[in-house]
Amino acid sequence: MEKKIYNDPMLADLLKHQEISKPSDDFTASIMLQLDTETRPIQKLVSYDLNELLYILLALAVTIVSVLIFMIPKFQIIDFSRFEGTRWIIVAQFFQTALSITRQFFENIHISPLVIAILMATVTIFIIDRIIRRKEISKSFMII
Amino acid sequence: MNYPGDEHIINQVLSGQTQAYALLINKHKNLAFSIALKVVHNSEDAEEITQDAFLKAYKNLINFKGTSTFKTWLYRIVYNTAISKTRKKRQEYTALDDHLIDNYSEDEIIENINEFSSDDKKYLITKILKQLPEQEYVIINLFYLEGLPIEDIVEVTGLSKSNVKVKLHRIRKKIYAEFNKETILNGYA
Numbered sequence: 001m002e003k004k005i006y007n008d009p010m011l012a013d014l015l016k017h018q019e020i021s022k023p024s025d026d027f028t029a030s031i032m033l034q035l036d037t038e039t040r041p042i043q044k045l046v047s048y049d050l051n052e053l054l055y056i057l058l059a060l061a062v063t064i065v066s067v068l069i070f071m072i073p074k075f076q077i078i079d080f081s082r083f084e085g086t087r088w089i090i091v092a093q094f095f096q097t098a099l100s101i102t103r104q105f106f107e108n109i110h111i112s113p114l115v116i117a118i119l120m121a122t123v124t125i126f127i128i129d130r131i132i133r134r135k136e137i138s139k140s141f142m143i144i
Numbered sequence: 145m146n147y148p149g150d151e152h153i154i155n156q157v158l159s160g161q162t163q164a165y166a167l168l169i170n171k172h173k174n175l176a177f178s179i180a181l182k183v184v185h186n187s188e189d190a191e192e193i194t195q196d197a198f199l200k201a202y203k204n205l206i207n208f209k210g211t212s213t214f215k216t217w218l219y220r221i222v223y224n225t226a227i228s229k230t231r232k233k234r235q236e237y238t239a240l241d242d243h244l245i246d247n248y249s250e251d252e253i254i255e256n257i258n259e260f261s262s263d264d265k266k267y268l269i270t271k272i273l274k275q276l277p278e279q280e281y282v283i284i285n286l287f288y289l290e291g292l293p294i295e296d297i298v299e300v301t302g303l304s305k306s307n308v309k310v311k312l313h314r315i316r317k318k319i320y321a322e323f324n325k326e327t328i329l330n331g332y333a
């Protein structure tokens with residue numbers, strides 16, 4: 001699109017006429033000589049992207065939380081008595097209370113909790129994506 | 145000389161054929177060197193910067209994701225290395241006359257340029273480009289000479305897309321205005 005807007009074969013032709021400065025004749029040879037002392041870049045045999053793994057884990061976490069909050073309608077009636085006397089009872093009770101409060105909160109404000117969960121998940125993934133992208137760009141272009 | 149595609153060469157290098165990297169160097173060294181030279185104004189420094197950029201690119205070839213072209217990536221490294229080297233000693237330029245920019249008929253000047261001899265074109269465009277600040281020189285050459293899309297120029301220069309567009313428009317007008325001035329003052333064509 002931009003090409004059409006700025007299309008100017010005359011200027012492109014003029015620029016071809018410019019005197020382009022060239023490096024010395026042994027330029028390439030000199031770099032190749034230096035490369036001999038460098039470690040060879042080797043292609044990864046198994047190519048997996050750490051970012052993709054992160055996205056999968058994040059999506060899995062969001063799904064699990066959503067299931068806990070929305071898919072178990074009567075979370076309160078789950079019997080934790082068999083954990084009595086262990087430290088797990090405290091964790092389980094904490095989650096039970098937290099999830100009940102969250103559920104109640106969503107029910108009171110009359111907005112579909114699922115919509116809120118989806119929005120929260122989207123925003124979280126977006127923020128993480130931006131952070132990763134920024135890191136990738138600076139690494140890839142070596143901003144000095 | 146016809147070179148294979150950059151992606152093909154990169155794959156060769158990554159699969160162990162280090163010597164293939166010489167093809168990439170030969171393919172891109174001239175413009176990379178010109179960019180560095182435009183920024184640092186010294187052949188020795190420019191050559192050092194360009195060599196440094198090719199070495200950096202080699203060492204990080206494994207990190208090259210192919211989200212942009214290799215030349216965009218390389219020119220960005222060259223430009224940044226050169227800029228960081230000269231950050232403390234900025235160059236002064238004889239600015240082109242901005243007031244001349246809107247004061248000519250484009251059709252008329254294009255018609256005149258068509259009449260120029262090849263030597264005159266070479267002399268004038270080289271002279272005009274020398275007067276451009278390094279950023280404008282890089283933008284105009286990458287777009288019109290190298291055919292890089294605006295998105296890639298944004299990556300090389302770090303400017304916004306709209307800024308690159310505005311600059312392209314201005315530089316193009318500046319160059320024609322200078323041609324117009326030279327035609328009038330020195331009676332070219």
